[in-house]
Amino acid sequence: MSKFNILYVGSVPEAIREELRSRLPEGFALEFLDEGPPEERAGLLSEAHFIMGFPGSITPRALRMAGNLRMVQLLSAGYDELDMELANELGLPVANNGGANSIAVAEHTILLILSLYKRLCRHHDSLRRGVWLRERDHPLDMFELAGKAVGIVGFGNVGRALAERLRGFQVKMRYHDIVRSEEHEDRLGVEYLGLDEVLRTSDIVSVHVPLTASTRNMIGAKELNRMKRTAVLINTSRGEVVDEGALYRALKEHKIAGAGLDVFAREGDIQKGTCTSPLFELENVVVTPHYAGHTFDTWLRRIRIGYENIVNCTKGEPRYIVNREALSRNRGSANQP
Known part of the structure; x- marks a missing residue:
């Protein structure tokens, strides 16, 4: 039985979905928010311990609905499209991609x-x-x-x-x-x-x-x-x-x-x-149309670094946190599902 739930928020190519599934760490379950019917999405958010995705896809509503969330793991370096004020208010640590791109x-x-x-x-x-x-x-x-x-x-x-x-x-x-x-x-x-x-x-x-x-x-x-x-x-x-x-x-x-x-x-x-x-x-x-960081190789590094950091978070050792002030107000213990 999986101990922690990761919810991917946002669109992603099918080939990358397969990479995300195949590289999933042991002890974790992975769901894609856009794969479930709308009436089930609230449940997926409420059960998520980690959200993964790009900041433009992670809405304030999603952050508020994810009551068990331990950390937001971004796949991008930038975080300006995420509501950081709300993340801080909720005590949600946000990690970027650690230089994957x-x-x-x-x-x-x-x-x-x-x-x-x-x-x-x-x-x-x-x-x-x-x-x-x-x-x-x-x-x-x-x-x-x-x-x-x-x-x-x-x-x-x-x-x-x-x-x-x-x-x-x-x-x-x-x-x-x-x-x-x-x-x-x-x-x-x-x-x-x-x-x-x-x-x-x-x-x-x-x-x-x-x-x-x-x-x-x-x-x-x-x-x-x-x-x-x-x-x-x-x-x-x-x-x-x-x-x-x-x-x-x-x-x-x-x-x-x-x-x-x-x-x-x-x-x-x-x-x-x-x-x-x-x-x-x-x-x-x-x-060029904001695609400097977009390569297949980069996708694989984003996934590897993101999963490694989520595992680190369950051990109380998250990296790449861009709002460290939220760590002291985190609304849940990282190693308790």
């Missing part, structure tokens, strides 16, 4: 940098139209990554994974974070600088911070004006971290050379087709 996001960041530096989109589109640009387009606006100064803003799991992968490109790296990581500086060959200095001296500025009250619009007109005119900005964190209006003006007026963006302030409306972004119209911008 850091490799994928770091690789995607390098993809965006190289796409900008080699003008990949322009050459791809023109060749598909039958236009061969090589003979007429002298490469005065294309560059190598080697030798460039890369500034990493936010040196958590993704920032460090990026630094590890950039070492092979022979770049000069500097970083800024609210917490200095001296133990990683020598190993990764990175220098700690203040944010203004990172912006002023870097050829590439890549942003990897969570969305919080203090990081919202942390890259605005003032910060963009500090960057080199030849610099490019990469954002794979959250759209609201960058003031998109200020970024549009900086790109349009060539105050910076380009931007590679995987995230946007109004992603929900863009997905629905009810709005677009003026950034999409600019030739010095490369955009």
